[in-house]
Amino acid sequence: MCKRELTIGLLFLLLAFIIPTCSRGIGRVAAGAREAALSQTVIALAGPFSVFYNQAFLTESKSPSLGISYRQPYFIRGYSESALSLVYPMQTAVFAVGVTQTTIATYKESTIGISIAKELTRKLSAGLLFNYFSLNFPEVSRHKGSFQVDGGIRYKHSDRLALGFHLRNIVRTTVETFQYNISFPLVIRSGASYLLTERILLAGEIVVEQHIGTEIHGGTEYLLRDNFRVRGGISTNPFQHTVGFGYSWNFCQLDFALVHHEILGYSPLFSVNFNF
Numbered sequence: 001m002c003k004r005e006l007t008i009g010l011l012f013l014l015l016a017f018i019i020p021t022c023s024r025g026i027g028r029v030a031a032g033a034r035e036a037a038l039s040q041t042v043i044a045l046a047g048p049f050s051v052f053y054n055q056a057f058l059t060e061s062k063s064p065s066l067g068i069s070y071r072q073p074y075f076i077r078g079y080s081e082s083a084l085s086l087v088y089p090m091q092t093a094v095f096a097v098g099v100t101q102t103t104i105a106t107y108k109e110s111t112i113g114i115s116i117a118k119e120l121t122r123k124l125s126a127g128l129l130f131n132y133f134s135l136n137f138p139e140v141s142r143h144k145g146s147f148q149v150d151g152g153i154r155y156k157h158s159d160r161l162a163l164g165f166h167l168r169n170i171v172r173t174t175v176e177t178f179q180y181n182i183s184f185p186l187v188i189r190s191g192a193s194y195l196l197t198e199r200i201l202l203a204g205e206i207v208v209e210q211h212i213g214t215e216i217h218g219g220t221e222y223l224l225r226d227n228f229r230v231r232g233g234i235s236t237n238p239f240q241h242t243v244g245f246g247y248s249w250n251f252c253q254l255d256f257a258l259v260h261h262e263i264l265g266y267s268p269l270f271s272v273n274f275n276f
Contacts, residue, residue, distance in 0.1 A: 029100040029111075031069045031083035033255035033271040037244025038219030039233025041203040044154075044164035044193040048085045048273050051098035051115045054166045054189075055127025056154035058094040058117035061087045069271035074264045078105045093118040098129070109135045113150075125154040133184075135175065146175045148184060160195040164205075185210035191217070199223040203233075213237055231257070238262060244269075251275045 032049035035042045042053040046060035048067035067085040084099045096115040101108060111134075117127035134145035152166035168187035175182045191205020200222055207215040219233030219242070229246045244257030252274055259267040 029081045029083050029102055030071055030259075030267075030269060031085070031098075031100060031271075032067065033069065033244055033257040033269045034221075034231065034246055036071070036259055036269045037231035037233065037242050037246075037255070037257035038203055038221065039217050039235040039240060039242045039259075041191065041193075041205050041217040041219040041233055041235075043152075043166055043189045043191040043205045044162045044203060046162075048087050048096075049083070049271075050127075051085050051087065051096040051113070051129065052083065052100070054152035054154065054164045055096070055115045055117050055129050055150065056125040056152040056166075057162075057164065058087060058096055058115065058127055059119050059125040059154065061089050061094055064088050064276045066274045066276075067271060068273075069269065071267060071269040073267045074261070075266070075268075079103070098131075107136065109133070113148075123156045125156075127152050127154075133175070144175050146173045146184070147171075148173055162193050163190075164192070165190045185212070 030036050030040065031052045032047065034047065035045070035049055035053065046057040048065040049069065050057040065087045069083040071081040073079055073081065081102050082100065085096060087094065087096045094117045098113045098115065099111065101110045111131055113129045113131035115127060115129040117125060119125045129150040131148040131150065132145055133148055134143050136143040149170045150166065150168045151170055152164060155163040157163060166189045169184040172186065173184050187207070187209045189205055189207050191203065193201060193203040196202050200220065202220050204218045207217060215235055215237045217233065217235040219231065221229055221231045224230050227248045231244045231246070233242045234240065239262050240259060242257060242259045244255065246253060246255040252272065255271045257269045259269065
């Protein structure tokens, strides 16, 4: 690896931390154990769960895939988050479906979205997600919902360096409940991923969410042995550190992550991906 390429990569990583970005809020589910192990440093990473994070990176999918993710936050009984992604590349574009559900006892939040991603040039891609969010009220056996629109871009500077930018809730929508209105904040994210060596991947991003503030995320992935990777990351606001690993064989990849919150403790997350 030449010194010039390394310098360019580190420069773009620095710029990624300067550009505003974002991620949290109601309806947000931590999908994918690889993404969780990297402390949700996801805006410039490709994978089947890109349908939830930056749809433009779906253009790197070359075959149909199925992703399933499950999380029990902080080992709280009755509290779970699950996600499902289906990705189908076609000749002119890549289509994907993403479904999430958060359950707390009998209360549920769920989303279902349809995404389309397309290469605009050899280096530039764009993607959109049309998402429907709903929450149920078990005490009255009714639910309320709202449509959301997300969009992102991907810039592949080289085989080693990728840049990502994403807007969540482009159209400022609300859900009118029986007592108050829930407003979905605008979330802006930008970041970069850089393949430092053939075995080491670095990723960083900034997340800026309306009414909440700014977060910084960073993660690294190391190919320890063939098909086996270890990962770690940190994020701020609130401070969290994460670890995890992944193992792939044939068309299947299994990932595990452990997220630590400084007050609430640990959250385990599992996911499995099938590439057909």
